[in-house]
Amino acid sequence: MVDIATRVWNHKWKIDPIVRSLIDTDFYKLLMCQSVFRNKPNTTVTFSLINRSQDVRLAELIDEGELREQLDHIRSLSLSRGESTWLRGNTFYGKRQMFRPDFMEWFEALRLPDYHLEKKNGQYELTFEGSWPEVMLWEIPALAVLMELRGRAVLKHMGRFELQVLYARAMTKLWGKIERLRELDDLRIADFGTRRRHSYLWQDWAVQAMIEGLGDRFLGTSNCRIAMQREVEAIGTNAHELPMVYSALAQSDAELRQAPYDVLADWHEEHEGNLRIILPDTYGSDGFLQGAPDWLAGWTGIRIDSGDPATGAEAAIQWWKDRGEDPTKKLVIFSDGLDVDKIEELHRQFVGRVRTSFGWGTLLTNDFKGLAPNDGLAPFSLVCKAVEADGRPTVKLSDNPNKAMGPSNEIERYKRVFGVGTQKALEVEV
Template identity: 80%
Template sequence: MVDIATRVYNHKWKIDPIVRSLIDTDFYKLLMCQSVFRNRPDTQVTFSLINRSRDVPLARLIDEGELREQLDHVRSLSLTRGESTWLRGNTFYGKRQMFRPDFMEFLENLRLPPYHLERKGDQYELTFEGRWPEVMLWEIPALAILMELRSRAVLGEMGRFELQVLYARAMTRIWEKIQNLRHLDRLRIADFGTRRRHSFLWQDWCVQAMIEGLGNRFTGTSNCLIAMRRDIEAIGTNAHELPMVYAALADTDDELRQAPYRVLADWHEEHDGNLRVILPDTYGTKGFLDGAPDWLAGWTGVRIDSGDPATGAETAIRWWQERGEDPRQKLIIFSDGLDVEQINTLYTQFQDRVKVSFGWGTLLTNDFRGLVAGDGLAPFSLVCKAVAANGRPTVKLSDNPAKATGPDDEIARYRRVFGVGDQVSQQVIV
């Protein structure tokens, strides 16, 4: 096992790559990229970094030259032969050849497009523009780079023994969390922590700890590179990006209202089984489900990613019941800012009513809260979102208005079109 503290202490060479592979990304990005490559390949998009935690001054913590070096390194990456073989030949979700030959040819020849970086006060403005299938693959590496450079800025001031003690404490914390989940006999939990991880090595360590500590209750990781190296399942379906861009391309209010369902109609043509999971909260869960076509009720499950998770689950259960479906045969994936206490509570509340699964993210792979003076390693809320499509702004409403993104006038329009009423704002932890 890698001695992480020593590796951190020995970061002396000019560039120690934070992102070391094009498949050091989340599995759902590749699934969505294939869908976009098939259905909307020429759509022009802009992605932008959004730091929701404005009290974290990234431009003061992270050297611009080092940031550019890391971003430039990602632009030099391409699929290795082994990575291509794994993607072409491996079985994902019980299906061989998940990725079509034409998409694999595109991916094997891909180099990520240019970026635009500018300092604005204490923050960085980082944007990516171009064809959607190419630009979308910047999201995860960009976030991973910013998160790890921030960690390195804090760790660089620590000595060898300080680092050994820090990581020993962090490892103890994670292991205690894992022990706290062992009594949940029917637990199904995956690592969703790539985008806001402490570092690649730390995420890999956390995955190994989950494998040993939870056995077959640990279902896999969203990170493709770790899944390949550790010979475990790559986990993921789809994200808010798809309905956000489809909605931005709509010409009328009626087309806008139908955009989230068009996304899933395209997805329905490509995937079955456990890949047919609805993410309903982009423009409000209740309104989405109330207007959903009947065929969506036959899908495998729902992912709850904002708002009060218990409320979201109850809404999904009622919807299935109203559509004549048995909720006990359906899957609910909880994935919003989870930690052990909430996982235990939700498991107990819903385990006998639905099939329950958890995507454990930042508080698995980046929980260093209180371990250094000033809490300088505490996780913070950093996202990289599609902000425009073919020159039109994108909007996300969410079930938590604190997560809404887009111009104010467009947010107001979307709330009207999707019939979003009063919402309860909740603190965005990660």
């Protein structure tokens, strides 16, 4: 097992670039990328960094030269032969050859496009513009770089023994969580923590701890490289990016109202089984479910990623019942801001009523709160989102208005089109 503290102490080693591979990314990005490559390859999209935690002043913590060095390194990466073989030949979600030959040929030749970086008011403005299939693959590595450089900025002031103690405490903290999760019968849980991880080495350690501590209750990891190296399942389906861009391309209110369902119609053609998971909250879950075509009720399940998770699950159960479906055979994936207390609560509330699963993110791979001086390693909320498509702004409403994004006039238009009324604001921690 890697001595993480020693590697951190020597974090300038060239052996430790933050992003080591184009598949050091989340599995859902590759699935979505293939869908975009097939359905919207010529769409021009702009992605932008958004720091929701404005008190974390990244441009004052992270050296610009070091950030550019890491980003430039990512642009030099390409698929290795072993990575290509794994993607082409491995079985994902019970399906061989998940990735089509034409997509793989494109991916094998890919180098990520250029970026634009500048400082403004203590924050970094980092944007990526280009063809959608290319620029979308910047999201996860860009976030991983910024999260880890922030951590390195804090850790560089600590001595070697301080680092040993810090990581020992972090390991003990995480193992204590795993021991609590062992008590939950029929638990199904996966690592969803790539985007806001403390570091690659820490995410890899966390996955190994979950493998040993939870056995077959641990379903796998969203991180493709770790899944390949640790021989566990690569986990992931789709994300808000698809309906956000499809909706921005809509030419009328009627097309806008239909866009989220068009996304899933395209997905339906490509995937089956446990990849048919609805993500309903982009423009409000209630309105989405009320207007959903009947064929969507036959999908495998729903992922709940904003708002009150119990309320969302109850709404999904009722929606299935109203359409003659048996909720006990449906899958509800909880994935928003989870930690052990919430996992325990939701598991006990819904066990036996639906099949539950948990995508455990930031508080699995980046819970160093209270362990560093001045709480300098506490997790914070950083995202990289599609903000424009073919010159038109994107919008996300969410079931939590504190997660909404887009120009204010467009947000109001989307609320009108999708019939979104008053929403309860919840604190966004991670």
